[in-house]
Amino acid sequence: MKRVVIIGGGISGLSTALYLKEQAASAGHEIDCLLIEKGSRLGGNILTEKVDGFLIEGGPDCFLSEKPWAAQLCRHLGLGDQIMPTTEENKGTFVLSKGRLHEMPDGLILMVPTKIMPLITTSLFSWLGKLRMGFEIFIPPRHSKEDETLGSFVRRRLGNEALDKIAEPLVAGVHAGDPETMSMRASFPKFMEMEDEHGSLVKGMLARMKKAKEVQRASSGPRPTMFMTLKGGLSEMINAIVSRLGSSSIKLNTSVSRVEEKGGKYFLTMEAGGAIEADSVIFSTPAYISSWLLVELDNPLSEKLQTIPYVSTATVTLAFNASEVKLPKSFGFVIPRVEERKIMAATFTSRKFAGRCSDEYVMIRCFVGGSKNEYLVALDDKEMVDMVRGELKDIIGLNAEPVLSRVYRWRKAMPQYTIGHLERVRWISERVHQHPGLYLTGSAYNGIGISDSIREGEITAKKCLDYLFQKDAQA
Numbered sequence: 244m245k246r247v248v249i250i251g252g253g254i255s256g257l258s259t260a261l262y263l264k265e266q267a268a269s270a271g272h273e274i275d276c277l278l279i280e281k282g283s284r285l286g287g288n289i290l291t292e293k294v295d296g297f298l299i300e301g302g303p304d305c306f307l308s309e310k311p312w313a314a315q316l317c318r319h320l321g322l323g324d325q326i327m328p329t330t331e332e333n334k335g336t337f338v339l340s341k342g343r344l345h346e347m348p349d350g351l352i353l354m355v356p357t358k359i360m361p362l363i364t365t366s367l368f369s370w371l372g373k374l375r376m377g378f379e380i381f382i383p384p385r386h387s388k389e390d391e392t393l394g395s396f397v398r399r400r401l402g403n404e405a406l407d408k409i410a411e412p413l414v415a416g417v418h419a420g421d422p423e424t425m426s427m428r429a430s431f432p433k434f435m436e437m438e439d440e441h442g443s444l445v446k447g448m449l450a451r452m453k454k455a456k457e458v459q460r461a462s463s464g465p466r467p468t469m470f471m472t473l474k475g476g477l478s479e480m481i482n483a484i485v486s487r488l489g490s491s492s493i494k495l496n497t498s499v500s501r502v503e504e505k506g507g508k509y510f511l512t513m514e515a516g517g518a519i520e521a522d523s524v525i526f527s528t529p530a531y532i533s534s535w536l537l538v539e540l541d542n543p544l545s546e547k548l549q550t551i552p553y554v555s556t557a558t559v560t561l562a563f564n565a566s567e568v569k570l571p572k573s574f575g576f577v578i579p580r581v582e583e584r585k586i587m588a589a590t591f592t593s594r595k596f597a598g599r600c601s602d603e604y605v606m607i608r609c610f611v612g613g614s615k616n617e618y619l620v621a622l623d624d625k626e627m628v629d630m631v632r633g634e635l636k637d638i639i640g641l642n643a644e645p646v647l648s649r650v651y652r653w654r655k656a657m658p659q660y661t662i663g664h665l666e667r668v669r670w671i672s673e674r675v676h677q678h679p680g681l682y683l684t685g686s687a688y689n690g691i692g693i694s695d696s697i698r699e700g701e702i703t704a705k706k707c708l709d710y711l712f713q714k715d716a717q718a
């Protein structure tokens with residue numbers, strides 16, 4: 244029987260294992276699929292904790308409905324009725340500017356204004372900034388296949404204020420990245436397509452909204468919100484995959500330290516000793532870890548994988564008695580780096596999604612670290628909580644004593660798609676082709692979110708099966 248070993252038990256490794264098993268079974272192939280995970284739990288960055296009636300997401304808290312693969316997988320796993328939208332009556336986001344919170348103007352989609360009046364009346368931008376954003380429809384498109392940083396793109400199309408106050412905290416913030424190094428082509432290709440096709444982001448966004456409305460009119464179900472989650476937290480998805488895979492397919496607390504290739508087979512050495520032989524090996528580990536594991540097998544590939552940078556972040560969740568806290572009605576606020584604060588954003592978790600805690604409490608989650616303040620991730624729990632409380636006191640006047648606090652550190656967990664990322668990934672895939680049966684999957688390459696990781700898992704599973712069984716057919 245063919246043996247496939249998957250290294251890494253985050254959502255990428257788990258979804259690859261699931262699709263491998265299911266695709267093999269439906270094609271009538273027998274495979275022995277083993278997933279090896281270094282830690283004592285599965286899920287990687289996805290970690291839901293339930294503590295005294297509070298549902299806390301330590302890592303991701305939602306997936307984007309625009310990318311269908313996470314919701315599709317949830318439905319496939321029988322979790323369709325658990326998918327939950329955001330609480331629309333609390334919708335809205337604030338932006339900190341010059342020390343004050345300003346409501347994000349209605350109609351501002353990601354960073355593109357689609358309504359005139361809210362843009363004119365908002366207190367977030369200066370008159371010059373508003374004029375510059377409105378002028379976007381007259382800026383000629385660049386029509387170039389060359390990559391460009393997010394900073395340069397937004398400055399060119401919408402001006403400095405749109406970059407500093409919206410694009411950097413909101414768009415770059417999703418990656419905890421630096422807009423001056425972030426690749427537009429790799430991170431936000433849709434904006435570049437809009438510029439190419441419509442000559443303007445405003446025109447492109449309006450056309451996209453019109454199309455989305457038509458699709459919605461044609462479909463019967465309720466309109467999904469931009470962000471979706473699961474009622475019992477994102478770990479439900481992990482638990483459902485694990486119960487389908489079965490415990491015999493998974494090895495926890497086992498770290499792979501080296502992978503070698505001999506005579507068309509792969510040999511994996513474990514850190515604690517012992518080796519496993521496989522016909523195919525799939526790396527779903529962060530790129531720098533795959534790089535270490537591949538040093539001897541292919542040094543140039545290993546070196547190239549090191550060039551995908553990662554940043555560290557932390558999330559700090561605090562819960563308070565609702566009677567002691569007055570929050571602006573919204574999902575939370577984002578903080579531009581020009582404000583020189585220590586937190587990047589705060590989500591009012593219990594306002595964004597229903598059922599995260601009882602109505603007696605409110606729960607707030609703050610983001611720390613990222614490309615600008617990575618050093619803060621090293622603070623100990625007490626220092627981190629004190630720092631976050633200090634920030635919340637300054638920004639929203641929150642002085643209450645938390646009834647619960649939880650800190651989660653994510654060291655080197657966010658890949659950065661910096662300028663030239665697509666060329667790097669192209670080079671890596673071509674090089675990987677020289678090692679039949681070896682695959683790299685995960686958020687380092689073709690999309691950083693949960694949905695992208697699941698889509699990549701499905702694609703990788705198919706490639707692996709095609710390789711294993713076409714090879715048989717050709718023999």
Ligand SMILES: Cc1cc2nc3c(=O)[nH]c(=O)nc-3n(C[C@H](O)[C@H](O)[C@H](O)COP(=O)(O)OP(=O)(O)OC[C@H]3O[C@@H](n4cnc5c(N)ncnc54)[C@H](O)[C@@H]3O)c2cc1C
Pocket residue numbers: 250251252253254255256279280281282285286287288289301302303304305306307497498499500527528529532556557558653656657684685686687691692693694696
């Ligand atoms: C704080 C934070 C918030 C986020 N928020 C969102 C969000 O709201 N929505 C969204 O879509 N995405 C979000 N993301 C991104 C999302 O978490 C990732 O896209 C996704 O979880 C990546 O999964 P993965 O399996 O590729 O990697 P990981 O989750 O990193 O999994 C890799 C696994 O490999 C294991 N491993 C490492 N080395 C070895 C070894 N030598 N041997 C065996 N196993 C090894 C690790 O222990 C880990 O379990 C967020 C990320 C972070 C850090």
